[in-house]
Amino acid sequence: MTTTNRAIDKTHTCASMAEVRARIDALDDILVPLLVERGGYMTQAATLKARADQVRDEGRIEQIVRRVRERAREEGGEPEVIEAIYRAMMEAYIAYEHREFARLRAAPGQQQPHEETAP
Numbered sequence: 426m427t428t429t430n431r432a433i434d435k436t437h438t439c440a441s442m443a444e445v446r447a448r449i450d451a452l453d454d455i456l457v458p459l460l461v462e463r464g465g466y467m468t469q470a471a472t473l474k475a476r477a478d479q480v481r482d483e484g485r486i487e488q489i490v491r492r493v494r495e496r497a498r499e500e501g502g503e504p505e506v507i508e509a510i511y512r513a514m515m516e517a518y519i520a521y522e523h524r525e526f527a528r529l530r531a532a533p534g535q536q537q538p539h540e541e542t543a544p
């Protein structure tokens with residue numbers, strides 16, 4: 426017997442667009458906390474890296490892309506879609522990691538983006 430693994434088979438069948446959107450919102454409620462947690466590792470990476478030119482690591486990016494394409498295939502998804510999402514996501518994280526790198530090394534007394542400003 427052949428086993429199929431398709432994205433559509435993972436979904437609940439919806440009777441309306443409102444239901445499709447409610448299902449997507451529910452998945453986003455799972456994804457966003459995970460993305461925030463992933464972002465926390467950019468802060469750790471920014472702490473551990475010695476130089477700003479180490480923030481972007483092309484070798485690691487390509488390794489991640491190969492890995493998530495394979496994971497997408499295993500899950501019955503489209504590797505191209507997952508690759509595009511990951512490349513865009515990593516660009517956003519690289520920009521964030523650069524901001525964190527600068528923030529963590531800012532001179533004391535200098536305005537910190539994460540600090541509350543007095544009214």
Ligand SMILES: O=C(O)C(=O)C[C@]1(C(=O)O)C=C[C@@H](O)C=C1
Pocket residue numbers: 467470480481482483485486489515518519522
């Ligand atoms: O692995 C790293 O060096 C990271 O900083 C993490 C991360 C990522 O988003 O996974 C971000 C920037 C690098 O270009 C590579 C990967």
